[in-house]
Amino acid sequence: MSDYIVRATAADAQIRVFAAYTKDMVEEARRRHETSPVATAALGRLMTAGAMMGSMLKGEKDLLTLRINASGPIQGITVTADSKARVKGYVGNPNVILPANKVGKLDVAGAVGIGFMDVIKDMGLKEPYVGQTVLQTSEIAEDLTFYFANSEQVPSSVGLGVLMNKDNTVAQAGGFIIQLMPFASEEVIAQLEENLKDITSVTTLLAQGNTPEDLVNILCKNLDPVINDKLDTGFYCNCDRARVEKALISVGRKELQEMIDDGEEIEMKCHFCNSAYVFTIEDLKGYIAKARA
Numbered sequence: 001m002s003d004y005i006v007r008a009t010a011a012d013a014q015i016r017v018f019a020a021y022t023k024d025m026v027e028e029a030r031r032r033h034e035t036s037p038v039a040t041a042a043l044g045r046l047m048t049a050g051a052m053m054g055s056m057l058k059g060e061k062d063l064l065t066l067r068i069n070a071s072g073p074i075q076g077i078t079v080t081a082d083s084k085a086r087v088k089g090y091v092g093n094p095n096v097i098l099p100a101n102k103v104g105k106l107d108v109a110g111a112v113g114i115g116f117m118d119v120i121k122d123m124g125l126k127e128p129y130v131g132q133t134v135l136q137t138s139e140i141a142e143d144l145t146f147y148f149a150n151s152e153q154v155p156s157s158v159g160l161g162v163l164m165n166k167d168n169t170v171a172q173a174g175g176f177i178i179q180l181m182p183f184a185s186e187e188v189i190a191q192l193e194e195n196l197k198d199i200t201s202v203t204t205l206l207a208q209g210n211t212p213e214d215l216v217n218i219l220c221k222n223l224d225p226v227i228n229d230k231l232d233t234g235f236y237c238n239c240d241r242a243r244v245e246k247a248l249i250s251v252g253r254k255e256l257q258e259m260i261d262d263g264e265e266i267e268m269k270c271h272f273c274n275s276a277y278v279f280t281i282e283d284l285k286g287y288i289a290k291a292r293a
Helices: 023-033 037-054 108-112 141-151 186-197 202-207 212-219 241-250 253-262 281-288
Strands: 004-010 015-021 063-070 077-082 086-091 115-122 129-134 156-164 170-180 226-232 266-269 276-279
Touching (some): 023 086, 023 170, 037 156, 141 156, 170 212, 186 212, 202 212, 241 281
Antiparallel strands (some): 063 115, 266 276
8 A cells, every 4th residue: 555645525515634654764764864763753643643634735836744843753844744744754853762661662652752842834924934832741642633633723633653573674653633613513513533543553553554534534533534635645855966956055165175174085975865965076076156145
């Protein structure tokens, strides 16, 4: 099964649902950043959420950034997604190793630590929308549930999961976001609450062969779900050599000359995808004329 998101409604549009399968995306991030299992799980959860939240954006050029700044040894997580559900991301410390938590699972909360989550939406206005929430559990899904309720006033439930193989590759990854519209009836809310009690683990459901469509049907049992559309998602970074050149030129002539005087070629890596770009001394000499004094 390739990575994709389904968008759906239920109960005559009193509920909207997003469900995603993201195994390949998370595995690509793991491979590029060589993340440890707990770092893969944390990054994968936030990337999955980013993909679904990116698909909520209206404008073709709209961008979403999810950024966690916290005290844990993972040293923060940053994820960016566009309206086409293309996602990239990285963690501060990809090598963090922690013992399993009390229930024998990867200790994402311990890796993330205490802190804040920023939700930044750049929709082409003068200033981007910035929402911030205190991390409630540092498990990411619960923190986003709290964010939606408090910053966007949308009652929501978020489920995210990443399951690792014994060789530290990604076995399963996916998630859902289900939201109540302001006009949702008490009966609909009560049924949804009952349905959510049956959801114990996203990755268990995926490992059993359930698709995003199946997740929607499980979440919206007895609520007449309607699948509206299906959207491909995946790891995508728009970095290229030209962008890195601009960054080099922007440091100024003095700094460029110091690099030239060092006599060593320069390697620069993209934070998001870990791609390396090498610049020779001759390259640097060519940039001096374009740089500011």
